[in-house]
Amino acid sequence: MTEHRHRLREFEALRALVTTGTTIGSARRLGISQSAVSRSLAQLEARVGRALFVRSSGRIEPTAEALRLNERLDPIFETLAEIEGADWAAPEDEPLRLIVPPTLAHHFIISRVARFLKQHPNRRVQLEIQSTDVLVAGIVDLRYDLGITSGMIERTGVRLLPWRRSQIVCAMPVGHPFEAKTMIEPQDLDGVEMVEFLRRLGTRANTEKLFARAGITPKTIAETATNMAALELVREGLGVTLINPFPLLTSDFPGVSVRPFNAPIHYQTSFVLPANRPVSEAARQFMRFVKLFTPNDRFSEPV
Template sequence: MRPRASIREYEVLRAVITSGTVTAAAHRLGISQPAVSRLLAQLESNVGVTLFERRGGRLRPTAEAVRLNGRLDRLFDALAYLDGTDPTDPASQPLRLAAPPTLGHRFLAGLMASFIKQNPGQMVSLETCTSNGLVSRLVDDTIDLGFTLAELTHSAMELIPFHRTRAVCVMAHDHPLARHKVITPEILHGQDHIALMRRHMVRTRLDQVFANANVRPRTVAEVATGVSAITLARAGVGVAVICPFPLVRQADADIAVRPFEPEFVYRASFAVSTVRPMTRAARAFMRHVQLAVRSDARSAYELRPPEDLVTAV
């Protein structure tokens, strides 16, 4: 008969899963690295399965470790009650969100307000960061839920799309190209163009569209956000091909907005951890976002999310 695992061993399991390294887990628990390694080895011996694989300097939890960690929620909730903390109390479970500036300022801020009104006492924090920063925050367990328009990949993260939209071309309302109902790459050949910075994955995709059509717009400015692109387009600097969500929501008398073809689809996604269970608050906020997106009035440039993009949370 195997010895029964200790609570301390389970604490080490959870700390290593959320931290990714023995060093970070030791710092979080206030014990030495050798102690973490010893307790982890004891737990693997006690439960009789391999819990971690080492890859690229990090410890990747096995499927058995993820399942075991999920079953520990009730144990640690019970311990919290004994310590005088109610884990179901919204005040004890702050919801930590992160998103790039465009989604954070133009989309999430309003949803945060309505969510807090519907859930009195629920603490919500929102920080803005780059898409790469979003991945590191999920891995380090400093956020519960992320939002992104980028196509990110990471073993510790899953993207769950909740909204799709196609690219549009924006320009000043009196720009000569505003007479076109649809903008194609050929129309943009030689035109003054406001581009996103080269570090953006979307920039690479759009450059490929232009290359396939054998056209070359004249880049007059490079910007980091769609907000900046619209500001320059409104001032008559040039045209920009951007994602309209969530920037182009209502008619703007100062700019002309035209569909861009060939169809260039963007996906707005939740970013969630694959190694930690979602909190109640995170699940509730995901539902809140999905309902808001479905009920919102849509422009002609947005695509209604199919049923398989809506997650049951």
């Protein structure tokens, strides 16, 4: 081993301290003494030539350099954990705090959570079902480890990992005249009865820009905040709607027909993580599981 090769124990001490915030907690997690943790960190700081932690209010806070180094170590320790069949970074009984909006929760994620827990009986999940606004605030405040949403997010403090991409479609009740078309054009919607989304949502802003450019004015019958409510209103015959097809329309939705809509409006379903905190092993494990057990469909594709 060369003199300048970073030792695994030093990296373990770094990750433990980033996670726990104290040398006592790090020592317990690694099963070594506090002095051994401090010694490993001092050696690592000497090797990289910069301070990696600062003391603040009784805790030891990682610097930006420490967080970047820790993130680069993720693949190494993920591989080691898979090889050893153990979760080194967190106790098995530490729950994954997951937050998901209603549509994704009830029509996609809940079944994946159930399957995940059956395959990983030592894991626990705390599942919160809230709007995307609440999801983002909770991730920023570190009340949740992982979020999943198709919402259009522009907010500091969170990191998005897109994993599914879909394009807007036009949904209509069975028997609607649009069923005769293979593709719905924006001009087709002029004067047509529509179920639209509330103006505070990103989807509504995008469709209104599209209508303005095309010089058309649909007839808004109802407005709602969720994809499920929009489709239920369409099924009741209140008009058509423009909607993200993933995941609600990836399988048959009785009483509703779907046609492609010719517009450059796309959606990304993303994992949402805190911007400056290490990703827990449970969160990484669940993200891998969701990607693996998302079947192919006609409306979405992996990113």
